[in-house]
Amino acid sequence: MTSETRTLYSQLPAIDRLLHDSAFLSLRDRYGHTQVVDLLRRMLDDARDVIRNTQTLPDWYADWAQEAKLRLENAAQSALRPVINLTGTVLHTNLGRALQAQEAIEAVTQAMRAPVTLEYDLDGAGRGHRDRALATLLCRITGAEDACIVNNNAAAVLLMLAATASGKEVVVSRGELVEIGGAFRIPDVMRQAGCTLHEVGTTNRTHAKDYRQAVNENTGLLMKVHTSNYSIEGFTKTVEEAELAEIGRELDIPVVADLGSGSLVDLSQYGLPKEPMPQQLIAAGVSL
Incomplete structure (x- = not known):
């Protein structure tokens, strides 16, 4: 010094x-x-x-x-500052995604002003389930048998894999091993869930026979991942959810779908790119 x-x-x-x-x-x-x-x-x-x-x-x-x-x-000052979205991405993940309807905002505001039956069953005069009301609505919209609400897509995939295929193999196309924002990679999520990744096909082409040939006594799931943040064009081949669900039924193996940016509403009617909807996949026979 x-x-x-x-x-x-x-x-x-x-x-x-x-x-x-x-x-x-x-x-x-x-x-x-x-x-x-x-x-x-x-x-x-x-x-x-x-x-x-x-x-x-x-x-x-x-x-x-x-x-x-x-x-x-x-x-x-609050870290959440109002901005004007000029990114070209209508529903931007880093800008809060979809805006809420005024009715939803008012309902949340009202619920935060006084005690509510978040996890209390008035009829039974005892403890209830905090996700029951929303799960009922989701089932009505999607046609699912039941629903679980979590914070984000990666959390949903982790819970789905851990609950149904821990200690088993999960078959997924090599072209669908995506990484989403926050460095969430499908192989890493599988590892954390206790599953073994079984890749099939190639980066640009995966056939139905690839899934069938990959199935063995330790197969827990067949998995389809929607590549919402990139696309492979040209000489390509993929197995759609309905066909994969049929394979799953034939082999008695559950089929799960990671929708990524899936939507409950058909956005194409508003001039936006079409995204797969949960109700369509459930109707096609996807298990989760």
Whole structure:
């Protein structure tokens, strides 16, 4: 450490002295002692980094209170900022996906204002099931026998695999081993669920016979993954869900489908690309 660096370090104020400054007293009143002290420690660390890297004091050195005020105000702001979606992607995952209908917003607001029967059965005067009401609606819309509501698609796939094929093989086309946002990869999700991946076909072509030939005594599932975030064009061949479901029935093996960005509504009527819908796949014979 050079003498110049030591001199600069020595000019940094003590936290206790800053706290007794009148400007910091008002910040402590507004944000609390602990939060202000934590911030000052970070500011001192930042100042030391500036000195170490540039041999100068930080730009805000002359007014610690103003810098602290700006940082505290920024930290107090919500991370969720309104934006205008100009990405070209109508339902953008990183921008909150689909907007909610006004009726849904009002229903959520009302439910948050007072106690509700989230997990209480009034008729039985005892504990109920928190996903029952929504599951009933989903079953009515999709034709499914039952439903489980989770936070995201990767969680749904993990639970689906773990519940039905843990310790067994899951047969899936090599061209459908996708990675979605957040680095969720189908092979990794399978591994976490305790399943063994059994790839069939090639990147661009997979036939019905590939699934049939892959089945053995340890096969737990046949899996179809909708490649919603990319497409393979040209010399290609895939096995559609209805055909795979028929193979599953013949061999008495459940067939599961990962819809990815599947929709409950036919978006093509609004001029958007058509996406597979759960009700269509269930009608075609897909198990989950």
